Amino acid sequence: MSGNAAVASAIFGVFMLLTVALGLLAVRGHGRGGGLTEWSVGGRSLGTVFIWVLMAGEGYTSFSYLGAAGWGYNYGAPVLYVVAYLSCGYAIGYVVGPTLWAYARRHGLVSITDMVAHRYGRPWVGALVAVLATVCLLPYIQLQITGMGVVVSTISYGAISLNWAYFIAFAVTTTFVVVSGLRGSAWVSVLKDVLVIGTLGFLAVYVPLHYFGGYGPFLDRMVAEKPAWLTFSGHGGSGMGGGWFVTTSFLNSLTVVIFPTTVAGYLGARNADALRRNAILLPFYNVLLFVPMLLGMAAIFVVPGLTGAGSNLALFKLVVDSLPAWAVGVIGVAGALSSIVPMAVFMLVIGTMWGRSVLGAIPRLAQRPERQTAAARIVVVGAGALALLLTYTAPNTLVRLSLISYEGMAQLVPMILLGLMWRRLTLWGALSGLVVGGALVCALVFTEHDPVWGVNAGALALVANVLVALAVSWWGPRPGPAEAARPDDEVLARDPGRDPEPADAPAGGVVSGRG
Amino acid sequence: MLKKRPHLLWLLGPYVLYLAALPLADRVHPTVLGLPFLFFWLLLATLLTPVAVFLAWRGDRARGRA
Numbered sequence: 001m002s003g004n005a006a007v008a009s010a011i012f013g014v015f016m017l018l019t020v021a022l023g024l025l026a027v028r029g030h031g032r033g034g035g036l037t038e039w040s041v042g043g044r045s046l047g048t049v050f051i052w053v054l055m056a057g058e059g060y061t062s063f064s065y066l067g068a069a070g071w072g073y074n075y076g077a078p079v080l081y082v083v084a085y086l087s088c089g090y091a092i093g094y095v096v097g098p099t100l101w102a103y104a105r106r107h108g109l110v111s112i113t114d115m116v117a118h119r120y121g122r123p124w125v126g127a128l129v130a131v132l133a134t135v136c137l138l139p140y141i142q143l144q145i146t147g148m149g150v151v152v153s154t155i156s157y158g159a160i161s162l163n164w165a166y167f168i169a170f171a172v173t174t175t176f177v178v179v180s181g182l183r184g185s186a187w188v189s190v191l192k193d194v195l196v197i198g199t200l201g202f203l204a205v206y207v208p209l210h211y212f213g214g215y216g217p218f219l220d221r222m223v224a225e226k227p228a229w230l231t232f233s234g235h236g237g238s239g240m241g242g243g244w245f246v247t248t249s250f251l252n253s254l255t256v257v258i259f260p261t262t263v264a265g266y267l268g269a270r271n272a273d274a275l276r277r278n279a280i281l282l283p284f285y286n287v288l289l290f291v292p293m294l295l296g297m298a299a300i301f302v303v304p305g306l307t308g309a310g311s312n313l314a315l316f317k318l319v320v321d322s323l324p325a326w327a328v329g330v331i332g333v334a335g336a337l338s339s340i341v342p343m344a345v346f347m348l349v350i351g352t353m354w355g356r357s358v359l360g361a362i363p364r365l366a367q368r369p370e371r372q373t374a375a376a377r378i379v380v381v382g383a384g385a386l387a388l389l390l391t392y393t394a395p396n397t398l399v400r401l402s403l404i405s406y407e408g409m410a411q412l413v414p415m416i417l418l419g420l421m422w423r424r425l426t427l428w429g430a431l432s433g434l435v436v437g438g439a440l441v442c443a444l445v446f447t448e449h450d451p452v453w454g455v456n457a458g459a460l461a462l463v464a465n466v467l468v469a470l471a472v473s474w475w476g477p478r479p480g481p482a483e484a485a486r487p488d489d490e491v492l493a494r495d496p497g498r499d500p501e502p503a504d505a506p507a508g509g510v511v512s513g514r515g
Numbered sequence: 516m517l518k519k520r521p522h523l524l525w526l527l528g529p530y531v532l533y534l535a536a537l538p539l540a541d542r543v544h545p546t547v548l549g550l551p552f553l554f555f556w557l558l559l560a561t562l563l564t565p566v567a568v569f570l571a572w573r574g575d576r577a578r579g580r581a
Binding site: 077080088094279287 | 516523526527528529530533534537538541542543546549550551553554557558560561562564565567568569571572575579
């Protein structure tokens with residue numbers, strides 16, 4: 001192992017130990033009692049700051065380091081859809097967050113599938129949605145595992161092999177998620193955000209200065225030599241024009257507010273106002289997304305000729321090329337934590353959905369919350385192990401699935417958002433819409449018709465989904481008398497308005513996650 | 516909801532800035548502080564999004580809703 005490799009690997013190793021320690025320490029004083037609510041949603045006790053780091057931590061994944069730089073390198077402008085949809089989604093989260101939070105708190109629910117089961121009064125619908133959501137989430141876990149593998153093997157100058165890096169990703173994440181759940185993820189997010197903000201802030205200044213003598217010359221060169229990257233539809237005939245950008249950003253902005261991991265963050269909040277403050281503060285984090293994209297475009301000049309998966313390393317090539325080993329190690333840790341935190345929340349959410357909505361629907365487990373919690377933890381290990389196994393043995397299976405992940409999850413929007421606001425949407429309406437929307441997404445994506453007519457295929461499917469859901473709700477089967485007799489307050493969700501002022505919640509809301 | 520809380524319309528601000536205004540902003544020139552216009556515009560939208568959400572929140576505060 002060369003000197004550089006030793007230094008960078010040592011820094012990486014120390015930080016991984018620190019991550020596990022931090023994740024495990026988070027549970028101190030909260031370990032006993034509380035059950036699934038404590039583990040899955042942090043006992044609903046996180047203040048504005050913890051919610052902010054957690055949700056920023058989920059949104060800023062290894063994609064931001066690898067994919068955003070790679071898209072910037074290959075195409076340019078289209079990658080900005082990430083900024084657009086997150087900003088729009090965070091803004092409507094101002095209403096959706098408190099609404100879902102209040103609904104879950106009032107009825108003692110711990111996940112999005114739990115809410116669906118409650119809304120439609122049928123546990124099996126919750127189980128069905130949990131299975132569908134898991135199919136959409138598993139590819140994300142694998143993407144984080146492979147993302148972290150690539151980062152770690154690059155920043156260790158090849159000293160840590162891909163296969164070991166995959167395993168480290170799985171082992172570190174599973175250890176603290178199983179023990180400390182959402183609270184552990186929030187604590188690790190703090191470390192992650194400090195490193196991400198610090199290293200990206202540094203790179204944003206350093207790279208243009210080092211390679212181009214400042215932003216002025218870099219941008220001038222970009223405008224003069226690479227204008228194709230600077231407007232839609234980007235460089236290289238990507239097919240991602242303005243129409244694709246608008247429909248994708250719109251669709252994803254609706255999807256992100258009901259994405260099971262986002263909802264886990266919402267439900268962890270101690271009160272509705274923590275979520276509203278968070279909705280104001282969270283969009284600031286998106287400024288950071290411009291950095292890897294700009295660095296990806298800088299790499300066009302510095303390391304030309306990257307193709308395929310290689311372009312995903314655009315950012316890290318610059319880093320390894322221009323910085324000493326210890327700095328490479330620290331930036332690599334920031335990249336690795338950007339895999340670990342989202343992966344932790346993905347696994348946690350899968351565990352929660354299965355523990356409560358799938359296994360909880362089995363009569364023997366239905367009235368045994370402590371068994372549901374144990375089952376949830378076993379599912380976490382199982383889901384992580386499955387993703388790891390598929391990464392080793394059949395890496396392409398999940399990559400194919402990941403193509404439909406986001407657009408597939410979007411098909412749950414009518415069932416959840418519309419369903420919680422509008423009483424007349426029936427179970428059969430929501431299900432029919434889901435089936436039609438889901439089938440259309442699969443058909444278009446797997447036949448490589450996405451985008452279709454310059455429009456995001458998932459958005460088109462969502463339109464069909466909503467139309468079918470409305471039609472079947474109007475003309476289809478009516479809900480039975482028991483269902484119709486439930487009062488609106490029991491079935492629908494609404495924005496809770498002003499929080500009551502409990503003595504233990506100071507007005508600032510900026511307190512630690514200990515509740 | 517919007518009848519009682521019209522200030523929530525501020526939350527559509529980012530949709531207008533990022534999506535509705537895109538056809539006007541999809542251009543390289545004029546550059547602003549060296550930034551190609553599209554990038555300048557989207558950066559501006561990113562900085563204005565928190566302001567829009569803040570205005571919604573302030574509206575709620577003024578009406579004693581949040």
